[in-house]
Amino acid sequence: MNRGLAAASALCVASSVMGFGGDPILWYTFDDQADPTVNLGTLGAAYDGGVLGDAGFVPFDGTFGVALDGDADWVIPGGDENALDIADGDFTLMARLSTTFVDRASIAGSGVFWKEHTGSAPGYVLNIRNSTGIARFNITDGTTSVVVSTPEPVNDGVIHEIVAVRDADVLSLYVDDCLRGRTRIPASFGSTAANPNQLIIGGRTIAAGGPTGGPNDDLEGTIGEIRVYTSAEHPPDARLGDANCDFVVDAIDLAGLLTAWGPCVGPCLFDLDLDGVVGPGDLAILLNNWG
Known part of the structure; x- marks a missing residue:
């Protein structure tokens, strides 16, 4: 070319x-x-x-x-x-x-x-x-x-x-x-x-x-x-809390978060605040990203 x-x-x-x-x-x-x-x-x-x-x-x-x-x-x-x-x-x-x-x-x-x-x-x-x-x-x-x-x-x-x-x-x-x-x-x-x-x-x-x-x-x-x-370039369609990759944060993701509630074990996609525990802070982030 x-x-x-x-x-x-x-x-x-x-x-x-x-x-x-x-x-x-x-x-x-x-x-x-x-x-x-x-x-x-x-x-x-x-x-x-x-x-x-x-x-x-x-x-x-x-x-x-x-x-x-x-x-x-x-x-x-x-x-x-x-x-x-x-x-x-x-x-x-x-x-x-x-x-x-x-x-x-x-x-x-x-x-x-x-x-x-x-x-x-x-x-x-x-x-x-x-x-x-x-x-x-x-x-x-x-x-x-x-x-x-x-x-x-x-x-x-x-x-x-x-x-x-x-x-x-x-x-x-x-x-x-x-x-x-x-x-x-x-x-x-x-x-x-x-x-x-x-x-x-x-x-x-x-x-x-x-x-x-x-x-x-x-x-x-x-x-x-x-x-x-040399910059942080996040894919614009990605949604924090969208664990099932349908580009919507919804009831499916909420159910997944509640199932994962507690200390992280293995891959921890719902530890949205990165504190090692799926808890109230993560729930608040997920609800803030709803839709």
């Missing part, structure tokens, strides 16, 4: 796709079907993405995506990796993908987005977990990890839009515009910014200098689009 046409297309898409108000710093649609793939985000052409391994471009949801075979296939942005050390402030990771992968995979690392944090290195990860197929969003300061996961698997071969958001002291994880998990970052949490590694899309890194390409590290599936924002 001509870079000028790609940029013009980006202006049209940015105003409508998912209704996000901010501008992504990194944005790959893969519609150019080129290596390096064009970065339509504000970091510009220096961050065009290198397509590594046997990754190729395939039709995807009416446009194109990059197909990864799970064996050392990745997309790695160009430019200075320090520009992607974004996890200390508000940020958003978005990926539109389809996978049936049954081991761990990152959209940015071990499958999706990965700015590695193994050992003492801080960073952030959005991945798909081994065997369970759930999506997981994780940030760490090198000592403490904060994790939020989806209650359901996303490795069903259906195209999903997965959005991970850090908004002040809260991590949120959305699937197809529906909030599927939230957790609070503790006040003692430190800096995540001193990360020596590249951002890996579709693979995992555990040391400075590149991805590992080890077993269960790489995503097997197709990614149609990825975006990275």
